[in-house]
Amino acid sequence: MIWYILIIGILLPQSLAHPGFFTSIGKSYYLLIFFDLITILLLWAEKLDRLTSTATKDPEGFVGHPVNAFKLMKRLNTEWSELENLVLKDMSDGFISNLTIQRQYFPNDEDQVGAAKALLRLQDTYNLDTDTISKGNLPGVKHKSFLTAEDCFELGKVAYTEADYYHTELWMEQALRQLDEGEISTIDKVSVLDYLSYAVYQQGDLDKALVLTKKLLELDPEHQRANGNLKYFEYIMAKEKDVNKSASDDQSDQKTTPKKKGVAVDYLPERQKYEMLCRGEGIKMTPRRQKKLFCRYHDGNRNPKFILAPAKQEDEWDKPRIIRFHDIISDAEIEIVKDLAKPRLSRATVHDPETGKLTTAQYRVSKSAWLSGYENPVVSRINMRIQDLTGLDVSTAEELQVANYGVGGQYEPHFDFARKDEPDAFKELGTGNRIATWLFYMSDVSAGGATVFPEVGASVWPKKGTAVFWYNLFASGEGDYSTRHAACPVLVGNKWGKYFIYSVKRIIGMTNRLPFLSYCCTLMCLIYTFPSLNFQEFTID
DSSP: OOHHHHHHHHHHHHHHHSSGGOOOOHHHHHHHHHHHHHHHHHHHHHHHHHHHHHHHEEOOOOOESHHHHHHHHHIIIIIIHHHHHHHHHOOOOOHHHHHHHHHHSSSHHHHHHHHHHHHHHHHHHOOOOHHHHHTTTOOTOOOOSOHHHHHHHHHHHHHHHOOOHHHHHHHHHHHHHHHTOOOSSSOEEEHHHHHHHHHHHHHHHHHHHHHHHHHHHHHHHOOHHHHHHHHHHHHHHHHHHHHHHTOHHHHHHHHHHHHOOOOOOOOTTTTHHHHHTTTTTOOOOOOHHHOOOEEEEEEETHHHHHHSEEEEEEEEHHHTEEEESSSSSOHHHHHHHHHHGGGEEEOOOOOOOTOEEEOBBBBBEOOOOOEEEOOHHHHHHHHHHHHHHHOGGGGBBBEEEEEEEEEOOEEEESSSSTTTTTTTTTTTTTOOOOOOOOOEEOOSSSSSEEETTTTTTEEOOOTTTTEEEESBBOOOOOOGGGGOOOOOOOEEEEEEEEEEEEESSSGOOSSOOGGGGGHHHHHHHHHHHHHTTOOGOOOOO
């Protein structure tokens, strides 16, 4: 109902600005236009009102569904522009000004395209077919949502713009299928077939491209591009037929076999392994190794804070050793950290190994913020808790990094430490290399969002209130390449995480002297393993 009140409230003063409608037929014409505009806007408002009543009951849950997220971006970007064009028929400066002011807070083209790409990313990672996504049949969904034929067409166009003809074909076929089933839509089969036939041709299936082009011309015989394509396809096929006549039967068979490209080969060599782990497949842990993993109570090496209330510790993996701490951060602390981080969230960056500077990248899709211990006593208390449990000095750590992964949010396989060919990787942060990583999970995730280690086949699943910890460097200071890990795309839900990464710039009172790096790291391991030896008081002159 709020949309009705908003629209009437905006438009009613405009009607009062045109007195004397009853005195002239000419002015009555403007009155008819006004009520026609009201009718259209109220229908639009009724649609939004239905969606709003559902979304406001559980905002994070509603937007956590990737289809809902995409449609929201589309609605507030594309459809709002259509609304603006509609109300431009009324030349009230005040009304147009209100629309323009609100528009700046809405998603833009980049957001809409990003949401579309996220759906394509989820489709590949979790082996989802277009019909499953279109019908909203995703695991763990609370608010089921459907994609219209127009939505499917838009997804296909996004893929087409990226020269991703594999996904163009899939989504154009889905749009065509829904139109064939009788769905009423603003798009027509001619437009869909135009994109579909070209996408199929680009993948090498000339026979299918020719069939689709002929189907298009049955619907629109005067379609200029289709007529041109038909002649070209027939010419290519005739040319291939002539070539095949002079070749052997085997060669002829090879040449006429469609060469479907499928998903494009990309830069990530372990993508198949990474995506299998994201789906919970391919875990390599043997029963013999599993027997060596234990749960225990951990008192932080007789730390007074944990003697009476020890922390719950669980072995997640043996090599590299990954430990999970249960019930290590409370719901109240989580909400405070999230409230501190939300106003500062911005697109997450990565370190460019060539320049040493921070930059955005397509393989890291999330938002992050940094929190210092002095800003809030809760942050400081959390920092000290980590120090007490690990034996590592928080004065050598980076600030807390709070990350939020929305629809399709991910961080593809990467190392937390700098390799030998990246001496300036953390120059901008003013720190040394990263010795260890502590990762809080500040939310449960309905589906997806695991932290996976492709080199060893480990998958660690998010569980609110827990944290995982591992060392990135060996005692020698060399990097442990088995710690290469990734944050899998969030399929359904909203993932909050907090990272606390220890550097080696000032460990145990030491300045940034790289020649002493391995000795320093060895000391840190000794401190963690043998707390009775008071190495924390040891300094290097």
